[in-house]
Amino acid sequence: MNTMFIHTYVSVDCVVFGFENDQLTILLVRRGEADSHEKELKLPGSLIYNEEDVDDAAHRVLFELTGIKRVSLKQFRCFASPDRANNPEDMKWLDKAYQPNINRLITVAYLSLCKVDRKLNNISKYKQTDWCPISRIPKLPFDHNRIVNESLTEIRTWIENNPSIVFEMLPKKFTISQLHKLYEAIYNKRIDIRNFHKKVAAMPYVIALDEKQKDVSHRAARYYKFDKKVYKKMKSNI
Amino acid sequence: MNTMFIHTYVSVDCVVFGFENDQLTILLVRRGEADSHEKELKLPGSLIYNEEDVDDAAHRVLFELTGIKRVSLKQFRCFASPDRANNPEDMKWLDKAYQPNINRLITVAYLSLCKVDRKLNNISKYKQTDWCPISRIPKLPFDHNRIVNESLTEIRTWIENNPSIVFEMLPKKFTISQLHKLYEAIYNKRIDIRNFHKKVAAMPYVIALDEKQKDVSHRAARYYKFDKKVYKKMKSNI
DNA sequence: TCAAAAGTGTTCGATATACACCCATGC
């Protein structure tokens, strides 16, 4: 056996964005099994199986987390530095979680979006999951902090290519204000609200509903919904 | 040893674009060693070594091909379908070129740009290399045709993020007409020449030289050059 | 009546698009 070439395990790691309290948040899971006392958080991920494509593995991880089968996912980079998994803590965890003597591990990073009010599958192998605001991401194992940082620029280019994905972070019925704050969080800058209204009015796939907010101590905001069919028709007409 | 998870070799494959006869071309290499009678063409690539990052492996492959150490490279996707390397011909080639019993192989695809008049390292392990117009790419092994197709959309987003890279496909001195035809090839559409002149005039890093074409049977075109320093300074001022 | 957030138009500058003729050179 020629040992000159790497023969390695491959994992996927998913950066799942949500939106809560006017902030982008990321879904983190506790590393360690149910009975473990490990406290450290990490990105949800998994080694990939035999006979499994990386895209399928990422879908599997997200299905285990959220119960959603057809989630939007974007592969954005392979991380393969030889020393990305040689921290003693990380190696110990790999030994325990998977098997001993994983000498090298490369990972393929994915981006995904999710509504934070979604009931997560805490019954699954992830004993605990947490939405963590991006301004307060703790030190994560492996190169997960780097992955998170790179995902923040990826999310913008993704939205520019496919504006429909932002609605995956909002409830089915949402107000312009919510959408506005979401855009402000994603681009990390103030966006003029009047220009924003115009921008939304130019999106034929954002449909005004008759319904309004109730029991708010100020003028009630109108609800809107995202219409997938209108979006697809519009996109196919380009 | 848990065999549930893949334990795989990893390769890099490079789609190197050039520009010749008003067409985008891709650099292909003959599969098979010097003494082989194999005729099939493939993308240049290599398994990655122990202790080597994928980015480094891609740089190594391009250095072997072109002799350029600091070439621009963009990782754009990991291809990991379980059946991407199970064509008998491809498996036979893997056995010969690397070692027997490579049961699975995932690859990380890179995009790069090169001047076609560059002297290529035909002395290297690639016995023969060919610039092949993208309109005439033959059937390639593995999923290399798919990789090429996806690279064509990647090159545009790359240029939009970094307009300086197109000059890597042109000679040091070039005419507006060459640049114009290159943009037309990349975007695969006609671009109005007067508007294009304005666009170039708005690029402070494209510098007019005093020199003009000689011995052409029409009005001689002025030469221009790309100024890296001006580009970097401009970019840092954003 | 006050606090708090919703909703609404106009102007300006920059940028992209459409479009046609004269110029320089070699043969």
Place this chain on the structure above:
DNA sequence: GCATGGGTGTATATCGAACACTTTTGA
């Protein structure tokens, strides 16, 4: 003098950015 490609300007449409007040509601 003609064929070939080089080089030039103007008018219009579109898009993004700046900017402030009135409306609705519950407390």
